[in-house]
Amino acid sequence: MSALASRAGQNRILMIFIGTSLALHVAFVVVVAVTLSWGKKPPAPPPAIKTRLVKLGKQRDEKLLPRIEKKAPPPPSKKSPPDVQKDKKTKEPTPKKEPDKEPTPSAMDVLNKFKEKHADEQDQPSLSDLIAERTKTTDEGHEQGSKIGTEVSGRLRATYNDEILAKMQSNLEVPNTLSDEERVRLKARVFLRIDGDGSLLSSKVTRKSGNPTFDNAVLATVKKSAPFSAPPLTERDFYRNGVSVNLCPSSCR
Amino acid sequence: MTFAPPSLRVFGLVSVLCIGAAAPSFAQEDTATEDGPLIGEVEGASFKLFPLAVPDIRVADKRSDERRPAVGITSVLRRDLALTGVFEVLKPQSYLDTDGLAKGDVKFDDWLNIGADGVLKAQLTGTPDKFTVQVYAYQVASTDQVLSQSYAGTKDTIRDVAHRIADDVVKAFTGLPGVARTHIVAVKKVAGSKHVFIMDADGERQRQLTRAGTLNLLPSWAPDGRSVLFTSYRYDNPDLFEISIAGGPARRVSSRPGLNTGGRISPDGQTIALTLSKDGNSEIYLLDRQGGLKKRLTSSWGIDTSPYFSPDGSNIVFVSSRAGNPHLYRMPAAGGKAERLTFQGKYNQTPAYSPKGNKIAFTARDEFNRFDLFIYHVEDGKITRVTQDQGNNEDPSFAPNGNLITFISDRTGSRQVWIGTLDGRFQERITTTGRYSSPNWGPFEK
Numbered sequence A: 001m002s003a004l005a006s007r008a009g010q011n012r013i014l015m016i017f018i019g020t021s022l023a024l025h026v027a028f029v030v031v032v033a034v035t036l037s038w039g040k041k042p043p044a045p046p047p048a049i050k051t052r053l054v055k056l057g058k059q060r061d062e063k064l065l066p067r068i069e070k071k072a073p074p075p076p077s078k079k080s081p082p083d084v085q086k087d088k089k090t091k092e093p094t095p096k097k098e099p100d101k102e103p104t105p106s107a108m109d110v111l112n113k114f115k116e117k118h119a120d121e122q123d124q125p126s127l128s129d130l131i132a133e134r135t136k137t138t139d140e141g142h143e144q145g146s147k148i149g150t151e152v153s154g155r156l157r158a159t160y161n162d163e164i165l166a167k168m169q170s171n172l173e174v175p176n177t178l179s180d181e182e183r184v185r186l187k188a189r190v191f192l193r194i195d196g197d198g199s200l201l202s203s204k205v206t207r208k209s210g211n212p213t214f215d216n217a218v219l220a221t222v223k224k225s226a227p228f229s230a231p232p233l234t235e236r237d238f239y240r241n242g243v244s245v246n247l248c249p250s251s252c253r
Numbered sequence B: 001m002t003f004a005p006p007s008l009r010v011f012g013l014v015s016v017l018c019i020g021a022a023a024p025s026f027a028q029e030d031t032a033t034e035d036g037p038l039i040g041e042v043e044g045a046s047f048k049l050f051p052l053a054v055p056d057i058r059v060a061d062k063r064s065d066e067r068r069p070a071v072g073i074t075s076v077l078r079r080d081l082a083l084t085g086v087f088e089v090l091k092p093q094s095y096l097d098t099d100g101l102a103k104g105d106v107k108f109d110d111w112l113n114i115g116a117d118g119v120l121k122a123q124l125t126g127t128p129d130k131f132t133v134q135v136y137a138y139q140v141a142s143t144d145q146v147l148s149q150s151y152a153g154t155k156d157t158i159r160d161v162a163h164r165i166a167d168d169v170v171k172a173f174t175g176l177p178g179v180a181r182t183h184i185v186a187v188k189k190v191a192g193s194k195h196v197f198i199m200d201a202d203g204e205r206q207r208q209l210t211r212a213g214t215l216n217l218l219p220s221w222a223p224d225g226r227s228v229l230f231t232s233y234r235y236d237n238p239d240l241f242e243i244s245i246a247g248g249p250a251r252r253v254s255s256r257p258g259l260n261t262g263g264r265i266s267p268d269g270q271t272i273a274l275t276l277s278k279d280g281n282s283e284i285y286l287l288d289r290q291g292g293l294k295k296r297l298t299s300s301w302g303i304d305t306s307p308y309f310s311p312d313g314s315n316i317v318f319v320s321s322r323a324g325n326p327h328l329y330r331m332p333a334a335g336g337k338a339e340r341l342t343f344q345g346k347y348n349q350t351p352a353y354s355p356k357g358n359k360i361a362f363t364a365r366d367e368f369n370r371f372d373l374f375i376y377h378v379e380d381g382k383i384t385r386v387t388q389d390q391g392n393n394e395d396p397s398f399a400p401n402g403n404l405i406t407f408i409s410d411r412t413g414s415r416q417v418w419i420g421t422l423d424g425r426f427q428e429r430i431t432t433t434g435r436y437s438s439p440n441w442g443p444f445e446k
Helices: A002-039 A107-117 A127-135 A149-171 A180-185 A212-225 A233-241 B006-022 B064-082 B108-113 B158-174
Strands: A173-175 A188-194 A200-207 A243-248 B038-043 B046-048 B050-053 B087-089 B118-126 B130-139 B145-154 B183-190 B193-200 B216-221 B227-232 B239-244 B251-254 B260-265 B271-276 B283-288 B293-296 B304-309 B315-320 B327-332 B348-353 B359-365 B371-377 B383-385 B393-398 B404-409 B416-421 B427-429 B436-441
Touching: A149 A212, A149 A233, A149 A243, A149 B038, A173 A212, A188 A212, A188 A233, A200 A212, A212 A243, A212 B108, A212 B130, B050 B158, B064 B087, B064 B118, B064 B130, B064 B158, B118 B158, B130 B158, B145 B158, B183 B216, B193 B216, B193 B227, B216 B260, B216 B436, B227 B260, B239 B260, B251 B260, B251 B271, B260 B304, B271 B304, B283 B304, B304 B348, B315 B348, B327 B348, B348 B393, B359 B393, B371 B393, B404 B436, B416 B436
Parallel strands: A173 B046, A243 B038, B050 B087, B050 B118, B393 B436
Antiparallel strands: A188 A200, A188 A243, B118 B130, B130 B145, B183 B193, B183 B436, B216 B227, B227 B239, B239 B251, B260 B271, B271 B283, B283 B293, B304 B315, B315 B327, B348 B359, B359 B371, B371 B383, B393 B404, B404 B416, B416 B427
16 A cells, blocks of 8 residues: 555656646746747838839820930940051951850861761771861862761851851941831842951952942941951861852841 | 942952052952852841041142141031031041052051041142142942042132032932032021021021011022022011022012911922911911912911921921811812821921921920920821930921931020931031021022
8 A cells, every 4th residue: 555655656746747847848938938039129011112113014195296215325345446557467366256046066066076976986087187188179079078078067167157147247337328228128249258367368249239338338347347267177268269148238038 | 520330430440450569458359259159148237327537638739828728628528528417527536548549549448447438538739719629539348439520619619619529429429419508597696686597508607688677587498599488577567578598688578467477489489388367367378479369278267377388399288276286287289178197296386398208397395395306207197206305406497308407406505506317316506606596408509
């Protein structure tokens, strides 16, 4: 009996201990929480910002007279003043311009890709072989056919063509004396020969537009765009022999 | 005057190629291949003023008195060309100008390097009292010679020679006639009075046409360019007068009771359209050149005013308040139903037809109560704006080549005569002193 009573007493003491402990813990947590929350100021309401849509989506009243759209100021020109004393041949080649569209692989990318593709071939040509082969062409071509093929040279040319066309496009400026009808209709073809270092060997309007001022502007565009970057090594003869470009004030189609 | 025809230009090109070593490195090189594979198309040009180099006119004798006409002509010529709204005359400080005048001696690459698309080369020979100026004009990139012409002049005709050269240069490069030799009439305030003045198209050589009366207004040219209509209060009533630009007294054309204002002579020179209020309300009437009444054109409760003949004389544009506010209307010159042209804005006035008749310039008050210039496009009825946020701009009048308009602007603080292009991108003040109103650009010199 005494053992049972002693056991019950122990349990009661244990329960009291646990209860007290719980109460103390709860009290501690409450005190900590109250203390923490006491020092914190309630978040200030966000400042009221009154806005009004001024332009977006709002049509100008048709009964009002039209207003001239203000264009954003052009970015500061990076062009340095022309140095009339500077010899044309001492000019630094213009850095390659990044095309706006999908990035086009460079000439070296194309060559590297070609080499990877043909890595398992026993007679894999080295870069120098490729160049040598390309430069070794005769009037009758290669007896075994070219290992480069037309695809690679075509892509090399396409890359370089994009580059020189983009440069000419950025320089295509036409006097505002052209009538609206001429701006739509005019089209001139210019023939240009580019040396191995990218300098302009010659340029000539081969199909005149019918407007001498525009033809002059076309030639000026080509000459202002020179020097170009150096053509791909394997394509230098192609550009030295000359290529043609159509130029139009608005659209060539 | 000789504008090199294409065949001559080709011949000139071949000549330059044949010059060989003497030719500039920039000249065309002969190539075995005339054409190559087409690699693409370049389109979408930006439009700009034509950059033109106008170096000093050279003189054989470099004494100061010999140089005077050359300096004078060069100065007027540069200003004329800058006022065309076509050319950007490049700063002379950038010129090397160490080359010759003839095509084979011109260093085209030097001119290309300073950004010139065209270059003028000229030399004056003779004495300051009587001289000749030989002028050459070249397209720089193509090395084409587009003008080779000599001009005789005297010390009293320096400005005239410069104007003639400027007009020929415009014609050579653009195919359009220049307006440097035309004149503008405008009303100028002089010591409390307002008088009609005539001036060169660059604002220089002003001459007072009217002397009598204190209020002379609304001048407009006769189509032959020999006389000017204007309204004057010299007899205490706004009467219509005509005065010869050569001088002499003004002739009273219409002195009916009330308004006799805003007279315009028809393109055939036979009829005058004007506003009369002899019957109480302001209406548009037609008179013969002697002032005899031909016809009443309008009959509305509103005020009808500011008639302006179309270039073919078939219709008249005018201002009417019949819809409540002043707007532009058009009606057949022979009479008939008036058609309302403008529906935008609340105060449209002073219409002026372009020489081709495809545009009507007018003044309108915008929603900020500023007066600005607008163009009504006859073909589609659209309205485009010429001036904006540049003070008040009023009273447009087309240059006879249709490329420029003259107008009044107070953007500098006083009402001055300005000229500008129809897109408003080029605007230049041509008067600096006095106060002006109602400029009217005269026809080509005949």
